[in-house]
Amino acid sequence: xxxxxAKRVLFLIPIMLGVMVIVFxxxxxxxxxxxxxLLSEDATEEQRAELTAELGLDQPLPVQFVRYVGDxxxxxxxxxxxxxxxxxxxxxxxxxxxxxxxxxxxxxxVLLGVPLGTLSAVKQYSWTDSVVRILSMVFAATPQFCLGLxxxxxxSVQLHWLPSxxxxxxxxxxxxxxxxxxxxxxxxxxxxxxxxxxxxxxDYIRTARAKGQTEFAxxxxxxxxxxxxxxxxxxxxQVGHQxxxxxxxxxxxxxxxxxxxxxxxxxxxxxPAIQGGVLMLALIFTIVNLLVDLSFAFxxxxxxxxxxxxxxxxxxxxxxxxxxxxxxxx
Amino acid sequence: MAKIKTPTxxxxxxxKKHKRPKTYSPTRDAVKRFVRxxxxxxxxxxxxxxxxxxxxxxxxxxxxxxxxxxAAAFQGPSGAxxxxxxxxxxxxxxxxxxxARYTLLLALGxxxxxxxxxxxxxxxxxxxxxxxDTVIMRCMDVLQAIPQVLLAICITSALGNGVPQMLTAIMxxxxxxxSKNCRAAILNVRNADYVEASRAIGVSEGRMILxxxxxxxxxxxxxxxxxxxxxxxxxxxxxxxxxxGLVPPTPEWGLILSEAKGYFTSFPHMVLFPALMILIxxxxxxxxxxxxxxxxxxxxx
Amino acid sequence: MAEHKDTPIVEVENLxxxxxxxxxxxxxxNNVSFHIDKGEVLGLVGETGAGKTTIALSLMKLLPVPxxxxxxxxxxxxxxxxxxxxxxxxxxLRGSTVSMIxxxxxxxxxxxxxxxxxxxxxxxxxxxCSKKDAMLKACEMMKTVGITPERYKEYPHxxxxxxxxxxxxxxxxxxxxxxxxxxxxxxxxxxxxQAQVLEMMKDLQRERGMAMLMITHDLGIVAEMCDKCAIIxxxxxxxxxxxxxxxxxxxxxxxxxxxxxxxxxxxxxxRLKPIPGLMIDPTNLPQHCSFCERCARKCARCEQDDPAxxxxxPGHWVKCFCAGKEDA
Numbered sequence: 001x002x003x004x005x006a007k008r009v010l011f012l013i014p015i016m017l018g019v020m021v022i023v024f025x026x027x028x029x030x031x032x033x034x035x036x037x038l039l040s041e042d043a044t045e046e047q048r049a050e051l052t053a054e055l056g057l058d059q060p061l062p063v064q065f066v067r068y069v070g071d072x073x074x075x076x077x078x079x080x081x082x083x084x085x086x087x088x089x090x091x092x093x094x095x096x097x098x099x100x101x102x103x104x105x106x107x108x109x110v111l112l113g114v115p116l117g118t119l120s121a122v123k124q125y126s127w128t129d130s131v132v133r134i135l136s137m138v139f140a141a142t143p144q145f146c147l148g149l150x151x152x153x154x155x156s157v158q159l160h161w162l163p164s165x166x167x168x169x170x171x172x173x174x175x176x177x178x179x180x181x182x183x184x185x186x187x188x189x190x191x192x193x194x195x196x197x198x199x200x201x202x203d204y205i206r207t208a209r210a211k212g213q214t215e216f217a218x219x220x221x222x223x224x225x226x227x228x229x230x231x232x233x234x235x236x237x238q239v240g241h242q243x244x245x246x247x248x249x250x251x252x253x254x255x256x257x258x259x260x261x262x263x264x265x266x267x268x269x270x271x272p273a274i275q276g277g278v279l280m281l282a283l284i285f286t287i288v289n290l291l292v293d294l295s296f297a298f299x300x301x302x303x304x305x306x307x308x309x310x311x312x313x314x315x316x317x318x319x320x321x322x323x324x325x326x327x328x329x330x
Numbered sequence: 331m332a333k334i335k336t337p338t339x340x341x342x343x344x345x346k347k348h349k350r351p352k353t354y355s356p357t358r359d360a361v362k363r364f365v366r367x368x369x370x371x372x373x374x375x376x377x378x379x380x381x382x383x384x385x386x387x388x389x390x391x392x393x394x395x396x397x398x399x400x401a402a403a404f405q406g407p408s409g410a411x412x413x414x415x416x417x418x419x420x421x422x423x424x425x426x427x428x429x430a431r432y433t434l435l436l437a438l439g440x441x442x443x444x445x446x447x448x449x450x451x452x453x454x455x456x457x458x459x460x461x462x463d464t465v466i467m468r469c470m471d472v473l474q475a476i477p478q479v480l481l482a483i484c485i486t487s488a489l490g491n492g493v494p495q496m497l498t499a500i501m502x503x504x505x506x507x508x509s510k511n512c513r514a515a516i517l518n519v520r521n522a523d524y525v526e527a528s529r530a531i532g533v534s535e536g537r538m539i540l541x542x543x544x545x546x547x548x549x550x551x552x553x554x555x556x557x558x559x560x561x562x563x564x565x566x567x568x569x570x571x572x573x574x575g576l577v578p579p580t581p582e583w584g585l586i587l588s589e590a591k592g593y594f595t596s597f598p599h600m601v602l603f604p605a606l607m608i609l610i611x612x613x614x615x616x617x618x619x620x621x622x623x624x625x626x627x628x629x630x631x
Numbered sequence: 632m633a634e635h636k637d638t639p640i641v642e643v644e645n646l647x648x649x650x651x652x653x654x655x656x657x658x659x660x661n662n663v664s665f666h667i668d669k670g671e672v673l674g675l676v677g678e679t680g681a682g683k684t685t686i687a688l689s690l691m692k693l694l695p696v697p698x699x700x701x702x703x704x705x706x707x708x709x710x711x712x713x714x715x716x717x718x719x720x721x722x723x724l725r726g727s728t729v730s731m732i733x734x735x736x737x738x739x740x741x742x743x744x745x746x747x748x749x750x751x752x753x754x755x756x757x758x759x760c761s762k763k764d765a766m767l768k769a770c771e772m773m774k775t776v777g778i779t780p781e782r783y784k785e786y787p788h789x790x791x792x793x794x795x796x797x798x799x800x801x802x803x804x805x806x807x808x809x810x811x812x813x814x815x816x817x818x819x820x821x822x823x824x825q826a827q828v829l830e831m832m833k834d835l836q837r838e839r840g841m842a843m844l845m846i847t848h849d850l851g852i853v854a855e856m857c858d859k860c861a862i863i864x865x866x867x868x869x870x871x872x873x874x875x876x877x878x879x880x881x882x883x884x885x886x887x888x889x890x891x892x893x894x895x896x897x898x899x900x901x902r903l904k905p906i907p908g909l910m911i912d913p914t915n916l917p918q919h920c921s922f923c924e925r926c927a928r929k930c931a932r933c934e935q936d937d938p939a940x941x942x943x944x945p946g947h948w949v950k951c952f953c954a955g956k957e958d959a
Binding site for chain 1: 468469471472473474475476477478479480481483484485487488489490560564567568571572573574584587591594595598601605608609610612613616617
Binding site for chain 1: 752786
């Protein structure tokens with residue numbers, strides 16, 4: 001089990017290196033010299049040469065890349081062109097906001113999407129099913145910024161219930177979360193519906209009916225647990241979608257998160273900030289996917305026992321012995 | 331004792347159908363399932379309508395899309411301006427009609443590029459397997475580690491604004507998902523028992539590709555391509571909204587929206603109509619895609 | 632049909648079930664009547680697609696609606712008409728009065744739940760007892776079907792096919808049902824395991840004196856397990872009687888055909904005699920006898936009328952015009 005986890009964690013390293021290559025390449029292919037952005041126009045040639053050497057821009061690209069990776073690993077993501085502050089520090093102060101928006105959106109998507117998808121599957125072809133499907137399709141088809149604008153229109157401008165832009169207390173989080181959550185609703189309802197439809201046709205559902213179990217218990221206790229594996233992997237994929245969504249929605253709502261930071265950096269062509277932000281979001285996305293992967297092992301008993309059996313380390317052996325002992329006593 | 335026969339409508343339909351000889355083919359079955367799917371047909375009709383609008387934009391549109399008329403700025407919907415006018419007094423109806431042409435053409439460009447690169451890589455990976463597969467798919471894993479919209483934005487911000495730059499950005503950001511889907515479609519067929527069986531009776535590789543691989547994967551790929559159309563329009567609009575990618579006065583719907591975003595609280599019509607166009611188009615592509623999926627995959631009914 | 636001593640546990644009268652699909656109506660069960668007395672074992676024999684499982688599911692009122700449609704007929708479980716019972720009452724019967732063993736043990740158990748909990752679930756539903764008692768009872772049931780209770784907290788994929796079927800049997804028997812429906816309980820198992828499972832089922836049936844509906848296409852199982860037997864073809868009972876009737880004096884040509892297609896050790900035959908032709912398309916049943924296309928003894932009348940199920944001797948019913956004439 002530990003070996004399994006370790007293997008998956010080690011797998012992060014090549015992925016993150018690859019991401020760094022991309023991020024670095026984006027900088028390298030951009031026309032224009034960062035020195036121009038950092039120094040005022042009336043800087044002397046000497047000052048320019050000095051800064052170029054300091055940034056390592058006179059070195060060949062591979063050397064620059066190695067330097068970049070080394071810096072990134074030690075936590076140095078460069079200095080923002082606009083504020084002259086370390087990028088990492090700026091990102092860390094903004095990260096919590098983005099995380100709250102993103103995971104709040106996941107929660108809204110799952111808490112609405114899974115029950116709606118289940119309902120839609122259990123009552124297949126009924127009007128409930130049609131309403132759920134049409135509604136989630138409409139939400140999916142609306143670009144996130146449009147949805148955000150509509151929500152501002154309705155809840156801030158017309159009803160004055162919620163603040164529209166900026167961060168002024170917890171209420172400010174509601175609309176951005178709802179925007180991303182609702183736009184990902186369709187993915188959750190769809191995947192829940194289709195995997196539930198598959199599961200409720202299985203023989204073991206018929207067995208549960210033959211036991212005299214109620215439909216509600218069959219749906220919640222028997223079917224949903226089996227349908228949960230595709231739903232979990234959808235959550236992993238959706239986090240990426242939602243981190244991307246945070247980028248747009250934070251700009252719509254003026255939330256000072258990582259997405260807004262990257263948005264502003266793009267307008268200002270502030271490359272260290274763009275690179276750092278992308279790197280950070282990619283890292284979060286990869287880690288979330290890793291956690292989802294690991295959680296499969298606990299949901300799916302077949303996978304769990306194959307991991308337990310094939311890679312039995314000392315902890316597993318101890319656990320098994322203990323379990324056997326308790327069984328003997330019983 | 332006579333058997334109970336209740337002539338229900340289903341039975342009458344059945345009897346009528348049986349006057350002609352029974353011939354089944356997977357294609358005919360798929361077409362039948364598709365035609366029966368109301369959502370898919372609605373999606374298909376909307377897309378056809380949009381295509382007509384895109385082609386005939388110059389004929390239908392009452393104004394030129396960039397014609398400015400400051401005297402008529404900020405007008406609400408009226409007989410003269412069906413969707414109203416924007417801050418420069420441009421007719422939004424005409425802009426939305428031309429927008430269909432630009433948006434659909436650009437989205438089609440994105441999809442074709444994504445298919446030719448990502449799709450091709452996926453097909454190669456799936457067909458050859460082994461090291462080729464590993465290398466390609468690890469690269470795709472890396473690309474996929476960056477959220478799609480973010481990747482597209484990064485690339486456009488590096489390359490600068492313009493149509494080819496934006497096409498490249500969307501191509502790269504759609505590559506991982508496209509290649510993974512195409513690879514899965516190929517693997518599905520490669521490992522299928524009927525391919526093993528035909529190999530066992532000595533069918534040549536060329537014939538196998540022609541008779542088994544292509545017919546059994548084209549359907550899946552059409553689904554991915556249709557799905558990507560909607561996604562591309564969505565990303566394009568998001569890029570335009572953030573001010574990267576295309577530049578005004580291109581009448582791409584996202585850009586029309588983006589130009590209007592400053593006025594939306596006082597003149598909501600400026601946002602409403604382009605947003606509706608985007609919504610309807612993406613919805614139509616999604617509905618068509620779902621319908622095709624149901625039609626081509628008989629297991630998912 | 633026969634003289635009633637007691638209320639039979641199951642009475643089926645003129646049951647007709649259709650499946651209404653887009654491609655036509657499948658006449659799965661046509662005008663079937665039978666009953667099972669308490670403690671009696673009835674074998675239901677027929678080819679794949681003859682409507683056996685449909686009959687079983689309609690006893691439990693578990694047919695999927697749509698596409699299935701009970702066109703006519705009544706099913707009485709322990710004297711109660713299943714057709715008019717609401718879902719709530721039906722749930723109380725399922726699992727406690729009547730329970731069912733399904734064909735494929737591989738898929739009949741929920742893959743993400745402990746097998747023990749799956750047994751305890753049915754006990755908890757029907758016996759008013761605490762969770763702990765239910766677990767203890769489940770352990771006892773596991774012992775009864777020959778599985779050590781230590782395996783309570785294991786998942787179905789950790790069991791072999793035969794073991795899984797034992798668990799399924801334990802679930803079915805946990806609440807002492809009066810009727811057990813066994814739908815081809817051994818078809819999916821290896822031959823060696825089949826014998827073990829059948830032996831166990833037979834012992835448990837005798838021990839508890841419960842009635843049983845044994846659905847199978849294997850006449851050998853019928854001979855071993857059943858008291859009475861119904862032969863079913865294209866959704867109709869074509870012959871019904873005690874084991875002696877069916878095995879010693881089969882009258883319907885289909886039954887005769889089935890008997891001739893069984894390999895036998897004491898008869899020296901070069902080849903088995905299969906029944907010619909294929910099972911008739913159930914979407915398109917004729918108005919005349921549905922077996923006549925494959926029948927070796929058909930006469931002109933068979934192609935015009937549909938024969939009725941006639942009692943040729945006490946307790947022996949045959950649905951054939953020609954039956955009894957040659958043999959009598």
